[in-house]
Amino acid sequence: MKVKHLTSVIAMAITLSACQQQLGIGIHLDNMNDSVAPGTDFYQYACGGWMKNNPLKPEYARFGSFDAVAENNREQIKSLIEELAGNPQEKGTVAQKIGDLYTMMMDSDRMNKDTYKPIVADMKAIADLESREAILSYMNKNLLYGGAHIISGGIGADMMNSTQNMVEIGQGGLTLGLKDYYLNTDSATVKIREAFKQHIVKMFQLIGDDEEVATRKMNSVMNLETRMAKASRSRVELRDPASNYNKMAFAELKETYPDYNWDEYFESQLITDLDSLSVGQPEAVKEAVAILNETPEQDLKDWLQWQLLDNNSDVLGDKIYAEAFDFSGRVMSGKKEMQPRWKRSVSAVNSILGEAVGEMYVQKYFPAENKARMEQLVKNLQEALAERIDLQEWMSEETKVAAKEKLNAFHVKIGYPDKWKDYSKLDIDPEKTLYELSKDISAWATKDYVDRKYKKPVDPDEWFMTPQTVNAYYNPTTNEICFPAGILQYPFFDMSADDAFNYGAIGVVIGHEMTHGFDDQGSQFDKDGNFNNWWAEGDGAKFKEHTQVMVDFFNKIEVLPGLMANGELTQGENIADHGGLKIAYTAFKNATKDNPLPTVDGFTPEQRFFLAYAGVWAQNITEENMRQLTTTDPHSLGEWRVNGALPQIDAWYEAFDIKESDPMFIPKEKRVNVW
Numbered sequence: 313m314k315v316k317h318l319t320s321v322i323a324m325a326i327t328l329s330a331c332q333q334q335l336g337i338g339i340h341l342d343n344m345n346d347s348v349a350p351g352t353d354f355y356q357y358a359c360g361g362w363m364k365n366n367p368l369k370p371e372y373a374r375f376g377s378f379d380a381v382a383e384n385n386r387e388q389i390k391s392l393i394e395e396l397a398g399n400p401q402e403k404g405t406v407a408q409k410i411g412d413l414y415t416m417m418m419d420s421d422r423m424n425k426d427t428y429k430p431i432v433a434d435m436k437a438i439a440d441l442e443s444r445e446a447i448l449s450y451m452n453k454n455l456l457y458g459g460a461h462i463i464s465g466g467i468g469a470d471m472m473n474s475t476q477n478m479v480e481i482g483q484g485g486l487t488l489g490l491k492d493y494y495l496n497t498d499s500a501t502v503k504i505r506e507a508f509k510q511h512i513v514k515m516f517q518l519i520g521d522d523e524e525v526a527t528r529k530m531n532s533v534m535n536l537e538t539r540m541a542k543a544s545r546s547r548v549e550l551r552d553p554a555s556n557y558n559k560m561a562f563a564e565l566k567e568t569y570p571d572y573n574w575d576e577y578f579e580s581q582l583i584t585d586l587d588s589l590s591v592g593q594p595e596a597v598k599e600a601v602a603i604l605n606e607t608p609e610q611d612l613k614d615w616l617q618w619q620l621l622d623n624n625s626d627v628l629g630d631k632i633y634a635e636a637f638d639f640s641g642r643v644m645s646g647k648k649e650m651q652p653r654w655k656r657s658v659s660a661v662n663s664i665l666g667e668a669v670g671e672m673y674v675q676k677y678f679p680a681e682n683k684a685r686m687e688q689l690v691k692n693l694q695e696a697l698a699e700r701i702d703l704q705e706w707m708s709e710e711t712k713v714a715a716k717e718k719l720n721a722f723h724v725k726i727g728y729p730d731k732w733k734d735y736s737k738l739d740i741d742p743e744k745t746l747y748e749l750s751k752d753i754s755a756w757a758t759k760d761y762v763d764r765k766y767k768k769p770v771d772p773d774e775w776f777m778t779p780q781t782v783n784a785y786y787n788p789t790t791n792e793i794c795f796p797a798g799i800l801q802y803p804f805f806d807m808s809a810d811d812a813f814n815y816g817a818i819g820v821v822i823g824h825e826m827t828h829g830f831d832d833q834g835s836q837f838d839k840d841g842n843f844n845n846w847w848a849e850g851d852g853a854k855f856k857e858h859t860q861v862m863v864d865f866f867n868k869i870e871v872l873p874g875l876m877a878n879g880e881l882t883q884g885e886n887i888a889d890h891g892g893l894k895i896a897y898t899a900f901k902n903a904t905k906d907n908p909l910p911t912v913d914g915f916t917p918e919q920r921f922f923l924a925y926a927g928v929w930a931q932n933i934t935e936e937n938m939r940q941l942t943t944t945d946p947h948s949l950g951e952w953r954v955n956g957a958l959p960q961i962d963a964w965y966e967a968f969d970i971k972e973s974d975p976m977f978i979p980k981e982k983r984v985n986v987w
Contacts, residue, residue: 338813351974373645376931460619474841482592543599646934816924827891
């Protein structure tokens with residue numbers, strides 16, 4: 313995205329350090345717990361009051377600052393959607409589509425009356441397939457309508473030629489997402505696996521199968537998915553860009569994996585005249601083809617029926633949804649209650665018509681001055697990162713020049729896209745069942761996706777999050793940082809707060825995303841987004857040596873008895889937190905050097921910076937979700953994004969006078985020192 317009228321926006325932007333005396337401190341003292349010393353447990357010290365005052369809601373497995381903001385956004389979006397749904401809208405307009413989809417999702421009476429009837433015809437079609445050829449053809453042709461497959465596919469930037477899109481295939485087929493849930497033998501994983509088996513049986517019983525048939529189908533699912541899991545790569549292995557890129561000609565794909573109808577597979581997804589592609593995980597694709605050719609035909613049909621049932625559990629009535637929630641919500645993450653229907657309905661509209669909702673959202677809830685101040689913050693953070701690069705003693709001058717070239721080439725996106733998504737060809741017909749509509753939506757989405765991407769150049773202005781999303785991202789192949797409007801509010805961003813707060817909160821978020829361009833993955837891509845070694849000889853090894861300190865530190869954290877953090881899996885995010893803190897602190901000191909901030913309520917500006925950072929990660933979380941996220945999430949748990957990150961930052965020690973005798977103290981020579 314090219315920021316509109318960039319020169320005039322910056323010229324009119326608020327000079328952050330010039331009006332500090334008129335601004336508040338942003339820190340809510342009742343969020344703290346001053347009975348705990350900052351050097352003993354800074355997370356409790358900074359967030360203990362918030363955690364006490366915001367007990368875990370039963371519909372959440374984790375409720376934190378992100379969720380609190382998302383709740384507020386959801387309420388705002390609900391009011392916008394209900395206004396459309398409550399009034400007649402012209403057929404074919406975005407307003408009609410949003411209003412009718414929401415109304416359909418809210419119609420529990422109709423869903424409970426229909427129950428699983430909408431999928432009966434497709435269930436029977438699967439059961440009636442009479443040959444392996446027919447089964448595989450059905451599997452292929454239903455991809456257009458949201459059907460399941462054990463080979464995943466997509467279109468994304470070619471990391472060796474980042475201006476061009478490329479077709480990609482790789483591992484898939486796992487209901488539980490990760491191989492660990494099928495193969496690990498620790499008691500917690502075994503408990504989940506057994507609950508999953510029971511869940512499959514119950515789901516089939518809810519659509520009329522007796523226990524014997526339901527159990528047979530469960531065994532079919534487990535046998536197929538366990539075999540697929542054994543050939544799948546772990547989350548850590550999937551983080552290596554080089555080993556997950558294997559470009560070949562389409563003819564070579566057919567020669568390498570001959571016993572499969574690849575033409576039909578791609579044509580079913582509207583991809584024709586394919587010349588080349590990348591096979592992300594060759595061993596998994598090889599095993600998938602073997603599974604499709606060797607698995608008993610009945611097992612394949614059972615798996616297809618399971619995927620059909622599981623993928624549509626939210627539109628087949630309350631009983632089926634309740635059972636799906638019992639496993640995915642209660643067992644997997646420790647939630648006590650499902651969300652009310654209106655929240656699920658808002659989420660569905662957001663998922664399908666996200667940018668249309670986002671356009672309404674930013675018009676009402678995202679003032680222009682917020683965007684202007686963010687643009688200035690980003691500019692200041694870029695300057696600070698350039699300073700940080702110059703300070704790295706382990707990095708050669710040649711690499712520093714290249715690093716700053718990449719930094720200066722960042723494509724910055726703030727608030728919302730310049731061009732909104734076109735939904736004109738999507739038909740939302742309220743006369744259809746939600747299941748029928750979901751198939752229509754899948755077909756539209758696939759066509760829209762392929763039309764925009766296949767054999768087309770990468771669109772640098774495409775957004776990968778909606779404006780109302782409470783998050784941010786860095787994309788290495790476009791070298792972009794993106795900050796949606798949804799995150800640009802308290803406790804991340806506060807127009808009424810001073811620089812100590814905003815640099816400690818949203819400033820670190822900005823620095824975090826910038827640092828992703830220089831973490832263990834992002835650092836492998838150059839300023840143009842190509843996978844290319846731009847480091848001078850020897851500097852890459854030095855970088856790895858420094859970041860290994862971070863990996864080793866987090867590997868020693870015991871998040872629950874017997875459960876250790878995964879320093880390899882979380883390496884990129886931990887590096888980004890580390891860099892974000894250093895960059896934002898440098899920018900904060902630069903912004904206030906001519907107009908120093910006062911001590912307020914007994915807290916220095918430096919202390920308020922770190923308190924603001926910690927407040928971003930305030931949360932309560934179930935033990936089940938701690939286990940789930942430690943297995944699946946490349947981010948460290950909230951507690952350790954504070955207590956694991958801050959002891960690596962020299963300025964934190966100075967701000968709170970942390971002594972060698974304090975439990976969180978790390979000797980200076982053992983601290984992480986990157987960026």
